[in-house]
Amino acid sequence: MLGNPLFESILWGHEYDLSRLNTDLLQRIESGQFKRLVFYGMGCSSVVSDIVKGFFLNEKIPLHVQVINDYDLDWFVDRNVMKDPTTLANIVCYSG
Structure with missing residues (x-):
């Protein structure tokens, strides 16, 4: 579900792919977990x-x-949600 259709729908999506992901994580994404x-x-x-x-x-x-816009993750997301195997957490950091 999160694979090619998502990336192809975004401008320049052809420049990004999931092939460099850990095999286990890639399988979990593709399975819809x-x-x-x-x-x-x-x-x-x-x-x-x-x-x-x-x-x-x-x-x-x-x-x-x-989307969490704060330094304190615990304040916004329940710890049980973060431990849930159906939750995928993404830490994004662009520094310029």
Whole structure:
């Protein structure tokens, strides 16, 4: 679900792929195991996360996407959610 269709729908998507991911993680993504995506990043680092969240909402993709714009993850996301094997956490950091 998160593979080629997502990347092909975004401008320059052909420049990105999942082939360099850990094999186990890639299989879990392709199997549809994840029901929730949590993006963690501050400032400009969260821009792409907001775009992905909007894309998923617009396309009615049945994944809950949460974007955290703070240094304190525990305040915004329950620890049990982060331990849930159906949650994929993404830490995004662009520094310029």
